Amino acid sequence: MGVYSRPVMFAILSAVVILVGTMVTMFVPLMLPSTQPVSEYVKPYTAVELEGRDIYIREGCNNCHTQTVRPLVTEVARYGEYSKPEEFAYDRPFLWGSRRTGPDLNRVGGKYPDSWHYQHLYDPRSMFAKSNMPAYGWLARRPLDTSYTFKKVSVLGYGYGEDEVRKQIDDYRSKVTSPDYLAKTVRDRITPPELRGQLTEMDALVAYLQKLGRDVKRLARGSHTGGVAEASGLVRNPYEGDKKAIEEGKGLFKKYCAVCHGEDASGEIGPNLRDSKWKYGGTDADIYQSISKGRPGGMPNWDVKLGKERIWKIVSFIRSIGEK
Amino acid sequence: MEERGYEYNVVKGFAYSALFWLIIGLLVGLWIAAEMFLPQLNLTPWLAFGRLRVVHTNGLAFGFTLAAIFSCTYYILQRLTRTPLALPKLARFHLWLFNAAIALAALSLFAGMNTSKEYAELEWPLDLVVVVMWVIFAINVFATLIKRRERQMYISLWYIIAMTVTVAVLYIVNNLEVPVNLFKSYSAYAGANDANVQWWYGHNAVGFVFTVPILAMFYYFLPKSTNLPIYSHRLSIIAFWSLIFGYLWTGAHHLMLTPLPEWIQTVAIAFSIFLIAPSWGSVINGYYTMRGNWDQMRTNYLVKFFIFGITFYGLQTIQGPTQGLRTLTAFFHYTDWVVGHVHMGTMGWVTMIISASFYYMIPRIMKRELYSIKMANLHFWLILVGQLLYTVTLWIAGIQQGAMWKATNPDGSLTYSFLEVVAAMYPYWKIRFLGGVVYFVGIVVFIYNLLMTVRSPLAEQPKPEPSKA
Amino acid sequence: MNWQSLAYLSFGTALVVLFLWIIVHFYRPKRKGHVEEPKYKMLDDDQDQL
Known part of the structure; x- marks a missing residue:
């Protein structure tokens, strides 16, 4: 009876049945240039x-x-x-x-x-x-x-x-x-x-x-995306001189920053933060901006990872260990 | 009978090969499970996780499962057609070619020759060997089917035909690549297209290696070992065609929320939901077959394997489409949850059905009684407990992992660094390793039991009946 | 209605019709005996060379 007693017909029918979905979801997209667009700004690997x-x-x-x-x-x-x-x-x-x-x-x-x-x-x-x-x-x-x-x-x-x-x-x-x-x-x-x-x-x-x-x-x-914690308008550190915040900032520094800047902040992969040399400015607002938005050459942006408050606490800690 | 008898040597050969690659694949699996919490175990380049994981997946999917599929297919094919294998010499060559290919595959993957496309990692010369091997297998399948003495083909034969056709198409299309030298090639497709072709392949490799041929075993060995006819032949006709039709649309559910065009993702998830129906068609067919004879769960040691196996298949085919839904995939994808999901299918469904099939088949072709039913029961409980410990642990781990990745503070910043989430996973990874060890012990019992069966004296009764109540 | 939605609709309808036809065809009571035959036959003791 029917295909159930015709193995070759059965195989052909199976092939047709599996090829329907294959055509629609795999072969057709392969033929559409929109599946893998090419843009000027993306360069091949060197x-x-x-x-x-x-x-x-x-x-x-x-x-x-x-x-x-x-x-x-x-x-x-x-x-x-x-x-x-x-x-x-x-x-x-x-x-x-x-x-x-x-x-x-x-x-x-x-x-x-x-x-x-x-x-x-x-x-x-x-x-x-x-x-x-x-x-x-x-x-x-x-x-x-x-x-x-x-x-x-x-x-x-x-x-x-x-x-x-x-x-x-x-x-x-x-x-x-x-x-x-x-x-x-x-x-x-x-x-x-x-x-x-x-x-x-x-x-x-x-x-x-x-x-x-x-x-x-x-x-x-060119078009900066902006995170949740913009520094603009926040020139004052809300935790300035706050002992508790500095202590918390120390813990946060150990957890997130010490990997590159060293346990004592004297620099390893990232620069020394104890000396008075500041490549991008040494005010609280400048340091906030460096942490929040990152800097070229390897400082990642921490705005969305840490949020405003934790960044200000780290700023307070960094200020507290700096050479006056 | 006057003519040449059934060809069982290659059935045996593939069964032994399956057991050998099973041990190798599981040992590698245990090693990489330990590497998750003991990174010091990455002792040499070829023992590093990135290379070993590929040896584990290929060793078990192709070394173990495929060998078991060839073994059972050659057996079922001859029995259901009531015809000896058409080309027994070719089948013996197939056995040798298969083992050579798997050994070379393992060595080349250890050496880091891999294309990076999951479950299609082999470099192009080995791809060619695999294709030749598959053609040899297909020739034997169709030659035997054409010569068959039983007019109508029973369910298992449909699944075998579907696998033979589809795996060929999948493997060839996804492995199209341009060679640079003998050991290195680049995919014929770029970026999103490569991803789409790969997961069309990847998901259907699951479909046509871990599902379709395993269903062929289930539909053959469950009635045979219970002496009960399958509940409904016509239900299986509908389930069969909808399964093989629906499967090919679903690959992109592995690529939800990636840069792949959204419509392909939506189509994929719609068909994934649809697939629950034919999958459960087989589950229901299995359960209803046992109607009125559920006492065999106690009295016939093989029934446990089949019924638990098909139950895990049923759970697997509900969990899969569910976790593919956009909101849930956003949470679960890339976590350990998915690793747990895969292992319920492989350690639960695939291995349980293959175990029971071997327990039925090997004593019969060796004309011996099974060495120990007690040991078979122990094997069952060990692999069941090991698998559950493994999968449930990883589901819980995956939920925690997903939740920690998503957790935010009131100001919208992230609560946990990536590393804190890694650190939180260590206890789970240790329990998972333990689950793997329990499972491995179960498999050792299984293999020991079969070895002792083969070495035991010939059975006194020439034809042992399936053990029944 | 443009040709795309028409093609979409007719493809979907064709699938549903085909599916229903398969069910009706194989579930017609008078076919039952024939359709269900292989499941009993496979249980027969096939000739074993024991």
Whole structure:
């Protein structure tokens, strides 16, 4: 009777039945340019960033880190602007991930200085005692293999010539091996002497992480988005001289700031906060602004993470330890 | 009979392969479960979580489950068609090719050669091997079906055909990639398209590896081991066609609230809700089969596995669509809740049905009595308790995790840093590991029981009847 | 009504009709004996080479 006694017909019928949903939800979107739009402001990866991305894939970083910020209030507060489809035009494969054992990384580029990443990849628990991330110090002990880089960018159609690929690699090597490189101290500490003059796998991975989300941030810089705790109009510190607030600020500093500025605030990855040198101004309002909105070169914005009150308490603590 | 008999060597071979890869996959699973709270265990690059998790998922989904599927398919196929396997030599080659592919897959994943697309991580040369292997399998399935001596195909055969066709389509389309060298390739699709193709594949890999062939086993081995006809053949006709029709629309429920076009997400979740109906069609068919004979839950040790297995399948197919709803996915996605969800399906439904199928099949083809029914009962309780401890712990963990990520202070700032949430998870991850250990012990009992069965003397009665009340 | 919503509507209707037809077809009482036959046959002791 019918298809139930005709195996080949049955197979053909099954194929037709499974192909309906496949066509509508998979094949049709693949043919629509609107599914994966391309925008001018999103640039392809450089040769070194691409090599870093391949290391990210090889080590399976996507098993613990996502790369999509969803349009939810607390998610935007934690990670930054939500992800846009055009950002992924050069992502083959995509790396959105499915599990956040570690935080989302779609907006990590430029959030911290390079030195932060070197130290963190080398020994995550030296910065965050409770972290369960594997240590990747061994990446700094392996030279970066660039023998397939040109072939890779050709396969991906990034449009770089062979000379350009060479130049990108050379330029990045000059940057990280220069005596002026801001992360030189950490990099030299974790890289064996014979590799300090070359690019390591760690260098490429840091380059890739620093690229994530930067095109979007560059676009957004013109029109500032504004968080919940704007400094404008609040020139006075509500906790000025308040002993209790300073004590609380000390605790908050230990928890959130000491990782980069040191337990005693005398500076490590971030600058010394005890001396009288202030790159962006040393009034309460200036310090508030630096914490709240962040500063270029690796100071993240803390406005939505900490809120006004906790930031002012930290300001009070920082003022209390400064050299008069 | 004069002609060549049923081919059971490859059935046995695939069963042994399944048990071997099960042990390997579970050991890796225990190791990465411990890494969650003991990061010092990331001793070498190839023992780091990022690489090992992939070995765990591939080892169990493909090494264990697929081998068990091949084993049971070759058995069911011959019995239901009343025809010996059409090409037994090809099937033996299939067995060797399969094990070589899985071994190479494990080694290459340990070495970090992976495409990053979940459950499709193998690099392109191994993809080619997998495709060849699947074609070999399909040839045998259809050649045997064409030669069959039983006119009408019973339910299990429909599911086997659907799996054979669909897995081929899924695997080939999602693994289209451009090679750079022997060990590295890039996906043919970019960004949102790659994500959409991947989860169309990823979800249907669950559908056509963890559901469809397992239902084929369920529909065959439950009636066989109870001697009760399945409740309704026509209900299963409707459930079958709606299941395989609906499944292919649902992949994007893994991509809710991502930059994928919203309409694809909405369609996916609508069909996910629809899928509850055919899934429960099978659950009801299972329950009603036992109508009036529920005493077999006590007297026939196999029934527990089938009934608990189909119950977990029923729970799984309600939990899945529910957690995909936009408001709930916003809360649950990316948390440990989802890990708990997956493991109810694999440790509850898939393994329970495969266990019972092996308990039915292996003594029969070996012409021996099962070594110990007591031990089979112990195995049942250990994997049940281990699985529940594992999944319930991770559901609670996921709720806390989601709540902490979302918690805000009155001024709108976030209450917890990411790290505080990680730190709060450690107790749960330890209990989860314990659940995994209990489960693993249950599996060791299972394998020991089967090994002792195989090594025991030939049964005195040539044909042991299914144990009945 | 533009062609898109028309296509959407007719596709949806066609699915529902097909679904109902399958149910009606297989649940027609006079077919029951035939449709349900394989579930009894599979229980028969198939010829085993024991």
